Amino acid sequence: RIGRFFTKEVNGFRVNTAIREMVVFAQHSVIKDAPFTKLELLFCRNLLIYMETGLQKKLMNLFHYSLNIGGVMILGSAETENSENKQFTPIDAKLKIYKSAERSVKYAELDFPDSFSQPKRQPSIETKPATVPDNIQTLADQVLLQRFAPASVLINTEGDILYITGRTGKYLEPAAGKTNWNIYAMSREGLNHELPGAIRKAKLNYDAVKLHNVKIGNNGGAQIVDLTFQQIEKPDAIKGTIMIVFNDVADIPRPAKRKPKTGRQNSTVREQELELELQRANEELQITREEAQTTQEELKSTNEEMQSSNEELQSTNEELSTSKEEMQSLNEELQTVNNELQSKITDFQVANNDLRNLLNSTDIATLFLDKDLNIRRFTDQLTSLFKLRQTDIGRPFTDLVTDLQYPEIGADAHEVLKTLVFKEKDFTTHDQRWFKVRIMPYRTSDDHIDGLVITFIDISLAKKLEAELNDKIAILRKHQLDKP
Structure with missing residues (x-):
């Protein structure tokens, strides 16, 4: 059916011309004009909500009369089917789609549009006096406008x-x-x-x-x-x-022709008409001149405003040019500062690399702490004494697990930080290694204390030689005592 009744286009389908020519568009008042009949489909959306209940019921009877049996009526989402005697059965109550039921109403008794606005005429025996309508002023105004x-x-x-x-x-x-x-x-x-x-x-x-x-x-x-x-x-x-x-x-009225007393004829009607036209033309010309003068003054005022705006734009342009030069100068200064910072960063990286290589070349385990005894930096050799990783930077060093048998290291660190007097002690580890621990204050270039430096020097070989030397001295002393 799509191919038969529709033509495919870019954004959809269009109804064929033959179908469109069968559609008739006309203005129709449901409460005044005679109804259409033998309809299969009737749309009435968002109309009944503006009518009273009595008129809605009359229109429902009229719609039922207009539709064939089984015809479809579609109402608006806010409207309801309130016909009498269940003249419509719902197909989809949510979408407001109804089907016309079998005819059970005598249409001879229905009020058709010509009687919606006036009551039925019923024969009466008594003659009632004429009543004056409430809207007599409106009716009189209408008659006055239409006829007089x-x-x-x-x-x-x-x-x-x-x-x-x-x-x-x-x-x-x-x-x-x-x-x-x-x-x-x-x-x-x-x-x-x-x-x-x-x-x-x-x-x-x-x-x-x-x-x-x-x-x-x-x-x-x-x-x-x-x-x-x-x-x-x-x-x-x-x-x-x-x-x-x-x-x-x-x-x-044309003036009657009379014989001139002085030999001149009176003005004719045509001359009077020409005089009237000339007078109106002069009035229109005067109006045109006044409008032209007003327009000229407005154009002059507009020209002055445009000149003022042009001067403001020129001033703004000059300010923008000055701002552009200032921005260029500022940009050059920023580039110079950036180059200086880049040079300092390079120098800092070189110094940092030199310091790292120096510390590693000494083969001394070194630990740098801040004022709160949190880890700031450490050398690679320190990992043999403490379980350290790069992620531990910033943690208190006393929370770390160590093989060094030095439980007082935290108290000594606080004492050195308080007294600024370094401490140096020898301690052994669980695997019988010996280390000389030196705790010193960390001084900045301007002689401020900014933490501690703790070094751990491996003296296991010296301790071993010292023990052997003590043993030999003890043996020699014993031999000397044994001699007579």
Whole structure:
């Protein structure tokens, strides 16, 4: 069916022309116009929510009458099917889709649209007195506007017609071609020359602008009309719009021809018309001159503002140029500082490498602590005494596991940090190695104490030689005592 009734496009499908030509679009009032019949599908979305319950039930009866048996009715998401006698059965209650049930209502008893707004006429024996409707003022205003008020149109500032009152066919006619509801395009011969100037003059203030004896061409004839242009001030909803009122005028009476007393004839009607047209042309020319002068003053003021803006832009440009130079100078200074910092970083790396190699070349286990006795740095040889890793930097050194039999090392470190007097002691390890432990204050270049330096010197060989020497001395002394 898609290939039969639809045409594939880039973003989807389009209904075929043959199907579209079968669709008729028309304005239809469900409460005033006669209903359609024999429908298979009826959409009524977001309409019933604006009606009272009684009118909704009447429309449900009307929809049931319009649909064939089994026809589908689709309502809006906020609407419900409240018909009488279950005239519709739900197909999908959530989506508000209903199917028309079998006819169980006598349609002769239904109220059709022509009776929605007025009660049924029922024969009565007694004659009731005429009642005055509550909205008699509105009805009287409508009759007055439709039968006695002059024709008028309401336009916006661009000339587009917003509302029409009365019959305006003698003054306006639709233009050929595409639909255009602009009064300049719809005005008849004679009126089109008067509209521009009068509308411009009406825009200036809220005073009425009146044109008298305007001759408008009308299907080969002419109609004399008085025009009134009034810019609307209140209410605010239509403020700024212009109301144009047409008042028909009887033909200008032609003066009877009389023999001239001085040999000159009186002015003819044509001359009077020309004089009126000349007067209106002069008025329009004066309005045009005033508008041109106003426009010239506005252009002069705009030119001055543009010159002022140009000067401000030039000043801003100069400031930006100065800022650019300052930024360039600052950038050069930053590059110089960056180069200096890069040189210092290189020197620091070289010094750090030299220090590391020096410490490793001495083959002395060294531990650097801060004022809180937290590990700051250590040499590789220290890992043979303490279970140390790089991740231990920042931890208290007393929390580390060590093979050194020196339980007082923490107390001695606190004492050296307090007294600033170094300590040096010999201690053995669990595997019978001997180390000389020296605890010294860490002094900065400006002679500030910033922690401790602890060195562990392996003296196992010296201790061994010392023990052997003591043994030999003891043997020699014994031999000397044994001699007679």
